[in-house]
Every structure is written in C-alpha cells, then in structure tokens.
Amino acid sequence: MNIPTSPINETRSKAALFDKHPHIWRAREKPVSENKFLLGARVLDEALHGGIATSGVVRIASLTGIGEITLFKQVLTTHRAHKLRVFIKPPAQLQAPWLSNLGVDLEQVIVVLPKTDQEALWAAEQCLKSAACHCVLLWNNTMEAKAARRLQVAASHNDTLCLLFTSPHHQGASFPITLDLTLHIRDAKLVVNIIKQRHGWPVSDIVIPHSWTPNNHAIQAAMQNNKKTEPALHSVI
Amino acid sequence: MLWAYFYCYQLTLDAYKKDDGFTDCETPAVVYHEQGNQVVQANSQAIKEGVECGQGLAQAAALCPHVHILAFNREAEKETLLFLAHRIYPLASDIVIDSHNAIAIRLDNLLQYYGGLDALWHVLINELHSAGIHFYFSTAWGVEAARLLAHNKTNSYTDNKESITLLLSRCKLEQTSLDSKTIATLAKVGVRQVGQLLKLPIHELGQRFSNDTIRYLTALRGETFPKYVLFRPSISFQQTKTLSFEVENTQHLLPSIKTLLVTLEHYLRARNLLTSSIFFQVHFREEEPLSIEVNGAMPFATQKDWLALVELKVETLLLPEPAVAISLTCQQFEPIKNDGNDLFSHRFTTVAQKQLIGKLKAKLGDDSTLHPKAGNSHAFEGMTVNQVEETTPAYTADMAPAFLFLQPMPLNLATRICFGPIRLQTQWWSGTASKKDYFIAETSHGVRLLVFKDAKACWWTQGVYS
Numbered sequence: 001m002n003i004p005t006s007p008i009n010e011t012r013s014k015a016a017l018f019d020k021h022p023h024i025w026r027a028r029e030k031p032v033s034e035n036k037f038l039l040g041a042r043v044l045d046e047a048l049h050g051g052i053a054t055s056g057v058v059r060i061a062s063l064t065g066i067g068e069i070t071l072f073k074q075v076l077t078t079h080r081a082h083k084l085r086v087f088i089k090p091p092a093q094l095q096a097p098w099l100s101n102l103g104v105d106l107e108q109v110i111v112v113l114p115k116t117d118q119e120a121l122w123a124a125e126q127c128l129k130s131a132a133c134h135c136v137l138l139w140n141n142t143m144e145a146k147a148a149r150r151l152q153v154a155a156s157h158n159d160t161l162c163l164l165f166t167s168p169h170h171q172g173a174s175f176p177i178t179l180d181l182t183l184h185i186r187d188a189k190l191v192v193n194i195i196k197q198r199h200g201w202p203v204s205d206i207v208i209p210h211s212w213t214p215n216n217h218a219i220q221a222a223m224q225n226n227k228k229t230e231p232a233l234h235s236v237i
Numbered sequence: 238m239l240w241a242y243f244y245c246y247q248l249t250l251d252a253y254k255k256d257d258g259f260t261d262c263e264t265p266a267v268v269y270h271e272q273g274n275q276v277v278q279a280n281s282q283a284i285k286e287g288v289e290c291g292q293g294l295a296q297a298a299a300l301c302p303h304v305h306i307l308a309f310n311r312e313a314e315k316e317t318l319l320f321l322a323h324r325i326y327p328l329a330s331d332i333v334i335d336s337h338n339a340i341a342i343r344l345d346n347l348l349q350y351y352g353g354l355d356a357l358w359h360v361l362i363n364e365l366h367s368a369g370i371h372f373y374f375s376t377a378w379g380v381e382a383a384r385l386l387a388h389n390k391t392n393s394y395t396d397n398k399e400s401i402t403l404l405l406s407r408c409k410l411e412q413t414s415l416d417s418k419t420i421a422t423l424a425k426v427g428v429r430q431v432g433q434l435l436k437l438p439i440h441e442l443g444q445r446f447s448n449d450t451i452r453y454l455t456a457l458r459g460e461t462f463p464k465y466v467l468f469r470p471s472i473s474f475q476q477t478k479t480l481s482f483e484v485e486n487t488q489h490l491l492p493s494i495k496t497l498l499v500t501l502e503h504y505l506r507a508r509n510l511l512t513s514s515i516f517f518q519v520h521f522r523e524e525e526p527l528s529i530e531v532n533g534a535m536p537f538a539t540q541k542d543w544l545a546l547v548e549l550k551v552e553t554l555l556l557p558e559p560a561v562a563i564s565l566t567c568q569q570f571e572p573i574k575n576d577g578n579d580l581f582s583h584r585f586t587t588v589a590q591k592q593l594i595g596k597l598k599a600k601l602g603d604d605s606t607l608h609p610k611a612g613n614s615h616a617f618e619g620m621t622v623n624q625v626e627e628t629t630p631a632y633t634a635d636m637a638p639a640f641l642f643l644q645p646m647p648l649n650l651a652t653r654i655c656f657g658p659i660r661l662q663t664q665w666w667s668g669t670a671s672k673k674d675y676f677i678a679e680t681s682h683g684v685r686l687l688v689f690k691d692a693k694a695c696w697w698t699q700g701v702y703s
Contacts, residue, residue: 063684064640092642092643093643094639095609095621095640098637110594111608112601112606115605119601123600127593131589132590133593188683213655213677213685214636215677
C-alpha cells in the first residue's frame with residue numbers, strides 16, 4: 001500500500017538525514033575531536049583546534065625558503081617514527097645534514113624525482129596508499145581539484161599525511177582537502193592564514209615567532225654587551 | 238628396471254598453443270619441416286580438414302587454405318623438453334632426454350617413495366597434462382624397449398613382464414631403431430615383427446649383423462642396459478621464447494613475459510627459492526638485443542609480484558624495431574627465510590616500504606628514488622650523497638641548507654645578511670682550490686638563501702632554507 005507523502009514531510013525527513021550525516025559540519029557545533037598533531041606554536045595550534053589532522057592533504061602556499069618545512073618540524077620528527085617521510089619533486093637537491101639538524105631519521109627518508117607532474121602525482125598516490133609512509137611532501141604547482149581529491153581520499157583512507165607545497169601565485173581554486181594554509185614573512189615573523197579547515201572557521205593573520213636558520217644574535221648581543229661594560233681589566237688605561 | 242617413455246609428438250604445437258592461450262579447436266595449425274618438405278605435426282582441427290603428417294606444404298595448403306603454419310625447429314623443441322624435464326625433476330630423479338621430443342623416466346627406484354606404480358604414474362601424468370603436452374607413452378624394462386612401445390602408441394603402463402613381451406612382439410620392425418638395411422635383410426627371410434626377431438638366438442644373428450644391431454637387440458630384450466646421460470637441472474634459470482608474431486608495441490610483450498614468469502615461478506617454487514633480480518632480453522632481427530633488468534626491493538617468487546614490476550618497467554620501454562624473441566634469465570636465488578616474526582607490525586611496514594620502493598623504481602627508473610645520506614665532505618656540495626657508502630665519516634654543519642641548487646647562481650637580489658661569515662677554504666692540494674665565505678642572506682620577501690662570496694668578490698647563491 002502506498003501512502004502519499006506530503007512535500008513538507010519529505011523535506012523534513014531529508015533535513016533529518018542531513019542532520020545525522022557525520023561528514024557535514026555545522027558552524028554551531030563544537031570542533032569534532034579528531035586525532036591531531038601539534039605544530040608547537042600555541043596560537044596556531046589553538047586556531048587549528050589542536051594542530052593539524054593526522055591524515056589527509058594539507059596545502060601550504062608559500063615561497064620556498066621561508067621556513068615552510070620547519071613549521072612542520074614537530075610533525076615530521078616526532079610521530080610514526082618507523083614509517084617513511086617521502087619528498088616528491090623537491091625544488092632542489094634535498095640536503096641530508098639539514099634533515100639531521102631538523103631531527104629526522106635519515107633511514108626513513110626517501111626522495112622521489114619524477115620527470116613530470118603527472119608522474120609526481122602517481123608517485124604521491126602510491127606512497128599514500130602503501131601504508132608505509134608517515135608523511136608525503138609533494139611540490140606541485142599544477143594540481144587540479146580532481147587530483148587533490150584523489151590524494152585526499154588515498155591519504156585519509158590509509159592514515160597518512162600529505163603536505164602539498166605550492167607557490168603562492170598558483171593558489172587558485174579551493175580544493176576538497178583537510179587544510180589549506182598560506183604562509184608569508186612579515187617583520188621577521190611568520191604569518192599564517194588558514195584559508196580553509198575542516199570543522200572550523202578560516203582564521204587569518206596568525207603571527208608566530210619563527211626561527212629556521214642559525215643567526216648572528218649571539219655575536220650581536222656580545223657586541224652590545226661589550227659596549228656597555230667598563231673597559232676590560234687587561235686593557236691598558 | 239622399469240622405465241617410462243613419453244614420446245611428445247607435437248611439442249611445437251603444444252608450446253605454441255600454450256603461448257597464445259587459444260584452444261585446439263579454433264585454428265587449424267601445422268608444423269612444417271623445411272628440409273623434408275613435409276608437415277610433421279598437425280592439430281586436431283587441421284586433421285579434421287584432411288591434413289596429415291607427411292604431406293607437403295602445397296597439399297596441406299590446398300586441403301586447408303587458412304591453415305596456420307609454424308616452422309619446425311629442433312632446438313626450440315629441445316628447449317621445451319628441457320623445461321618439461323625441469324618441471325618433472327622434483328618428482329623423479331632419473332630422467333633421460335631422448336632426442337628432441339621424448340623423455341624417459343626411471344620408475345623402479347621411485348616406487349617405494351610413492352607407494353606403488355599407480356600413485357607414481359598419476360603424479361607424473363598430472364604434471365605432464367598440466368604442462369599441456371600431448372604424448373604417447375609406455376613402460377618397459379629398458380629405454381629401448383619403452384621407446385619402441387611408445388612409438389607404437391601403446392599408451393598403457395604395466396610392470397608385468399609377460400604383457401610387455403607380448404606388446405613388444407607385436408611391433409613392426411619399421412618402428413624399431415634398426416637401420417633400414419638390416420630391416421630389409423630381415424624382411425627377405427620373412428622376419429617382419431619384433432616377436433619373430435626376439436625368438437632368434439642372438440649368437441646366430443651375431444654372425445650376420447653388425448655389433449650395433451646386436452647391442453640394440455640385447456637392450457630390447459632387457460639383457461643389457463646401455464648407459465644414458467641423466468638429466469641434470471641447471472643452476473640458473475634461463476628460458477627463451479620465440480614470439481608468435483613480431484611485436485612492435487611493448488604492451489603485446491606482456492603475455493609472453495607472463496608465461497616466462499610463470500615458468501620462473503614454477504622453477505622457484507619447486508626449489509623453495511626466491512629471487513630479487515631478474516633479467517630480460519628482447520631480441521630483434523637486426524639490432525642488438527635489448528636488456529631489461531628488473532630488481533625487486535625484496536625477494537619474490539610469484540608471477541603476480543614480478544609482473545606488477547615488469548609492467549611498470551615495460552611501460553617506459555621503446556623498441557627500436559619489432560621484437561622476435563624474449564628471454565628471461567635469473568641467476569641469483571635466495572632461500573625462503575622462515576624466521577617467523579610475522580607478529581611484529583613493523584615487519585609489515587618494512588615489507589610495504591620495500592614494495593613501495595620497488596614500485597617507484599620500476600615505474601620512474603632506478604635513479605628516481607634516492608636515499609639521501611650524509612657524505613664525507615665539509616663542502617656543501619659533498620655533504621649529501623645518494624649512494625649508501627659504508628664506513629665513511631659523515632659531516633654535518635649547522636649551516637647546511639634544506640635544498641642545494643645543482644649549480645650556484647649569481648646573486649642578483651637585494652638581500653640582508655643574517656648569519657655568517659663562515660669561510661671554507663678547501664681543495665688547496667688540487668687544482669680546483671676554492672675559498673668561499675658563506676652567509677645566510679634574507680630577501681625582502683623573507684626567503685633565506687645560502688650565499689657565498691668567492692675569491693674574486695662575486696656573490697653567488699647556492700641553496701635555500703625551508
């Protein structure tokens with residue numbers, strides 16, 4: 001027997017369906033407690049509700065050389081130590097001493113140098129699906145939404161993190177990924193903009209102190225102190 | 238002694254059929270012997286069309302215009318037979334390769350292990366059938382007698398001496414290995430069947446016929462046992478396959494590669510071995526053979542694992558001209574280690590890592606996947622090496638950049654120095670002496686670069702800090 005359903009009932013039942021859907025986040029809800037990796041910068045971690053997700057694709061749009069990898073130092077070094085960190089198509093030759101200084105175990109690092117962006121995407125997908133990787137770092141400026149979706153699915157199904165580095169000029173369309181960030185340097189501090197995050201609002205202008213190279217502060221400080229102090233004992237008056 | 242003799246009368250056809258995977262009833266096919274100008278093997282479809290062995294090519298073609306003709310090659314048949322012997326070797330120890338199309342197996346010393354002739358026989362027959370070989374068979378007390386019975390298409394096995402004698406006596410003299418002159422001489426005195434010949438006293442025959450004839454007859458009677466060279470399996474695996482057509486597209490190589498890998502799998506599994514490196518050669522008519530080496534990151538045996546890697550390797554392959562044959566060689570084997578540490582989850586990761594690296598290398602090339610290691614140098618150029626070199630002291634520096642450019646580039650940006658200088662003066666013992674003052678410089682966008690000033694006070698940028 002067919003009971004004719006009124007249009008109002010139908011919309012209500014659909015709404016109820018959406019209400020229960022676990023993948024739809026509503027702004028009135030509190031952030032879902034997911035597994036997260038802390039980045040180590042308090043302000044940023046708060047804005048991200050406890051760090052970056054342990055799986056999925058994170059897009060970082062920044063210039064190369066502003067400490068964009070160093071920002072993820074804690075993620076790269078402290079978690080899932082027995083799994084690989086794969087660098088796919090890095091902008092230049094990756095240096096082992098730098099990795100050691102960062103605290104990454106060199107045994108767990110592989111560098112993949114594909115000839116084309118297409119091959120790079122293939123390699124990234126294979127790495128994400130292999131269940132052997134902790135994190136895949138991919139440099140790509142020609143990514144499309146479909147490819148990003150593929151990587152997102154591969155990463156989230158296999159509990160792997162994918163850091164996608166793009167140049168700030170190529171950050172065009174919004175991608176179906178976990179987290180979208182832009183980075184730049186202002187007054188020797190790192191400014192992070194959260195363009196998009198799952199289960200949360202975008203946040204802009206998060207300023208965090210950032211130090212990713214050795215500097216001359218020690219010498220400068222010594223010079224400053226030297227000026228203030230009395231003439232040294234051994235100097236001839 | 239009890240010997241089984243398998244006369245494989247259509248090895249070329251069997252090998253051909255196995256490659257292309259089509260069934261016997263689809264295309265009529267014959268094997269043509271050029272020197273003799275005769276058809277030597279014909280499949281059931283060709284026989285149905287009226288083609289018979291012994292006919293000339295013209296007659297065969299007239300009877301069946303769309304017949305597929307294969308060239309007879311004694312060496313190729315011998316190779317198929319050797320592969321068959323490799324397959325049987327784990328089951329039977331004493332194997333004799335007889336000519337290019339027959340195999341003899343000694344049974345009496347195996348009966349005890351298998352618990353009777355029936356059990357043993359079925360094991361052997363199953364193996365031969367699964368190899369897809371057609372054959373006539375028989376058993377007798379010696380290779381000579383068994384050969385005669387098999388050529389006579391006896392197709393029965395027995396260890397009963399009386400029945401073997403009976404079967405032997407019915408055979409015609411033409412089917413024996415006696416030369417035609419002897420047969421003609423015997424026919425003149427009315428001896429046409431083996432039975433009649435065997436009844437004659439041997440010393441009477443000895444006065445009239447050569448030693449070879451007498452030797453053959455005593456072997457046939459089971460009174461003497463001529464020595465045979467037993468088959469010994471080779472240490473390494475090597476197989477060549479002639480392609481059934483000239484292949485231009487690398488994708489069409491894959492079915493042939495798969496059959497080769499299947500034979501390799503059989504070979505390895507029978508010996509409880511694994512291999513981590515296989516070697517293909519693609520042969521052409523004119524060009525030098527093309528070599529493809531496929532390395533697995535860990536040892537495998539199964540065809541499936543290898544095929545996945547080979548497919549990736551073959552995808553990027555370019556053939557200079559159509560291929561005519563392909564060979565597979567495998568020389569390094571590893572025993573299967575059963576150390577039973579399956580319970581550790583890390584092991585899974587290790588396996589997955591090895592599989593991943595194997596996959597990446599197969600698709601993108603061997604030099605595409607690198608393991609950066611600290612190198613034996615204080616200069617930034619030599620701090621990272623991608624080959625694993627043991628026992629070299631490795632240096633690191635706080636100042637090492639994340640990425641190093643292949644070549645230093647002239648610094649043409651406005652920058653601010655934030656660290657340095659560090660002077661590296663090196664190679665004074667050789668001609669390429671260099672003196673560089675290194676700094677870390679920051680551009681207006683906040684990008685930090687590794688820059689240096691050379692002896693001529695020119696500024697260069699060499700790396701970047703990420």
